[in-house]
Amino acid sequence: MYQVHRFVYECFKGEILSNLDVDHIDGSRINNHIDNLQLLTRLKNCQKAPAGRRGNNNKTPIPIVAICVETVLPADKGRCTVVIDKSDYVNKANDLLSDTKVYQPLKRDPTSGYKKKVSDSLKALEESEAIDRALYYKLSPSESVPRFYGLPTIHKQNVPLRPISDGTLSTSVYRKATHTDQYLQFDSHHPLIHKLGVIKTLFHRAETIPSTDEAKAGEREHLKSALGTCGYKDWTFHKALKPQKDQTSSKQSSTTAxxxxxxxxxxxxxxxxxxxxxxxxxxxxxxxxxxxxxxxxxxxVHPKDEIPQRKQSNIVYAINCQDSDCENYYIGETKQPLHKRMYQHRRPSSTGLNDSAVYTHLKAAKHNFEDKDVIVLDKEHRWPGRGRKLYKYAFTVVDVASRYTEAEPLSSLESGEVVKAFEKNLLKRPA
Structure with missing residues (x-):
C-alpha cells in the first residue's frame, strides 16, 4: 500500500528521506497536487497538524493507492499500460513455454561454450590483423543471457501474452491495423527540441523508406494529420523542416570552436x-x-524481472573484508557475472603468477568474505566507461598504489560526492 501524496511527490521531486514527511500546505489531505506538497521534519509536521489529527485519532480516511498488484506492463499494441496479477502473468508465460513445438528445455546453459567459440574466432582474426584491438574488444561477447517475457495482447479474448518479435522492412511505411498514431503530445512536459525531433525523425523516415514519390507524398500528408491531432501547429513543421545551413561553413565554424x-x-x-x-x-x-x-x-512499468545481484554483469563492485577488524576494501570491474568473478578471486591463478590481490590478502591474513557483502557500485556495458568509473571510486576511496591499504578518502572537493555515494552503498561493519 502506498499513500497518494508520497507517491505524487516522489514522481515529481524524487526520493524522500526516511526522516522527512510530506506535508499538505493548505491542510487539505485530499489536495495532492504537487504544488500543495512540501517536505517537513516529522516533529514540524506533527506540530502543524490540528490537535484532532495528532496520533491516530483522525476518523477521516486517508486516500491511498493500492500497489498490491505485482506486475505492471506495457500493452502489446498501442500506448496502454496493463495491471495484471503476477500469478496470472506467470501462468500465461508458462503456457507459452510449455509448447514443445516452439520451445525446448536445455540440459545446461550453452552461453559459456558459445562465448568461447566467438572469442577464439575473434582472437584468430586479431592475430591475422583482420581486425584491430579496439574492434576486438567491441565485438567481444558477454555472458548476459536474453530474458523471456511477454506483453499482454489486450485486443484478444482472455488477454494472452505475446513474446517480442522483430518486424520486417518494406518499401513503404507499414502500420499495423491497431496503430494509434499517438506520438509525443505537444503540450507534454518535454523540451521543444524533442518535439521538433519527432517531426524531423518521422519526415526523414517518410523520405527514405517509401520507394515512390506518391508513397512519400501520402506519408507526409498522413504525418501532418496525425501530428496535428497530437497538438502540433503549422509553425512547428516549418521550424523543424526548414533547410539546414551550408554544411561546409558549419564544419569550418565547428572546427574553429x-x-x-x-x-x-x-x-x-x-x-x-x-x-x-x-x-x-x-x-x-x-x-x-x-x-x-x-x-x-x-x-x-517494469516488464522484465530484476536480475539477481550475483548474476549481474558489466559492473563496478566493492568487496568488503568480512573480518570486523580489517579495514581493507577492494574495488574492481568485470563484464562477467558477479558470482563467477568472486569465484576467481577466491582461488590462485592457473599459471601461479599474478594472483588476484583479493586472493593474496585472504591467503596471508586468513580472512574471508561473502558474496552477499559485495556491493555493486555502478553499471556500464562498455569497457572504457567501466574503467573510468573504476578509477573514479578507486582514487576517491583507497590508495591505488596498493589496493589493500586502509581507506583514505582524498581531501579534494571534487571527490566529496563520490565519497558520500560510496559510504552510502558500502555495508557498514558491526562495531
Missing amino acids: SSTRKFGITLPYVSDVSEKLKRIFGQHQIPVSLKPCNTLRQKL
Missing part, C-alpha cells in the same frame, strides 16, 4: 528553467542536453 568547446552536460528538464540554463551554458560553449525524468511510466 572545437579548441575552446568543453564537455557537454545533461540536465533534468524543468519547463522555463532548463531553457535559461542552456542559454547561459551556451554562452560559455558548453553543450547542454535536456532529459525528462520522473514519469509515471518510468516508476511503474
Whole structure:
C-alpha cells in the first residue's frame, strides 16, 4: 500500500528521506497536487497538524493507492499500460513455454561454450590483423543471457501474452491495423527540441523508406494529420523542416570552436528553467542536453524481472573484508557475472603468477568474505566507461598504489560526492 501524496511527490521531486514527511500546505489531505506538497521534519509536521489529527485519532480516511498488484506492463499494441496479477502473468508465460513445438528445455546453459567459440574466432582474426584491438574488444561477447517475457495482447479474448518479435522492412511505411498514431503530445512536459525531433525523425523516415514519390507524398500528408491531432501547429513543421545551413561553413565554424568547446552536460528538464540554463551554458560553449525524468511510466512499468545481484554483469563492485577488524576494501570491474568473478578471486591463478590481490590478502591474513557483502557500485556495458568509473571510486576511496591499504578518502572537493555515494552503498561493519 502506498499513500497518494508520497507517491505524487516522489514522481515529481524524487526520493524522500526516511526522516522527512510530506506535508499538505493548505491542510487539505485530499489536495495532492504537487504544488500543495512540501517536505517537513516529522516533529514540524506533527506540530502543524490540528490537535484532532495528532496520533491516530483522525476518523477521516486517508486516500491511498493500492500497489498490491505485482506486475505492471506495457500493452502489446498501442500506448496502454496493463495491471495484471503476477500469478496470472506467470501462468500465461508458462503456457507459452510449455509448447514443445516452439520451445525446448536445455540440459545446461550453452552461453559459456558459445562465448568461447566467438572469442577464439575473434582472437584468430586479431592475430591475422583482420581486425584491430579496439574492434576486438567491441565485438567481444558477454555472458548476459536474453530474458523471456511477454506483453499482454489486450485486443484478444482472455488477454494472452505475446513474446517480442522483430518486424520486417518494406518499401513503404507499414502500420499495423491497431496503430494509434499517438506520438509525443505537444503540450507534454518535454523540451521543444524533442518535439521538433519527432517531426524531423518521422519526415526523414517518410523520405527514405517509401520507394515512390506518391508513397512519400501520402506519408507526409498522413504525418501532418496525425501530428496535428497530437497538438502540433503549422509553425512547428516549418521550424523543424526548414533547410539546414551550408554544411561546409558549419564544419569550418565547428572546427574553429572545437579548441575552446568543453564537455557537454545533461540536465533534468524543468519547463522555463532548463531553457535559461542552456542559454547561459551556451554562452560559455558548453553543450547542454535536456532529459525528462520522473514519469509515471518510468516508476511503474517494469516488464522484465530484476536480475539477481550475483548474476549481474558489466559492473563496478566493492568487496568488503568480512573480518570486523580489517579495514581493507577492494574495488574492481568485470563484464562477467558477479558470482563467477568472486569465484576467481577466491582461488590462485592457473599459471601461479599474478594472483588476484583479493586472493593474496585472504591467503596471508586468513580472512574471508561473502558474496552477499559485495556491493555493486555502478553499471556500464562498455569497457572504457567501466574503467573510468573504476578509477573514479578507486582514487576517491583507497590508495591505488596498493589496493589493500586502509581507506583514505582524498581531501579534494571534487571527490566529496563520490565519497558520500560510496559510504552510502558500502555495508557498514558491526562495531
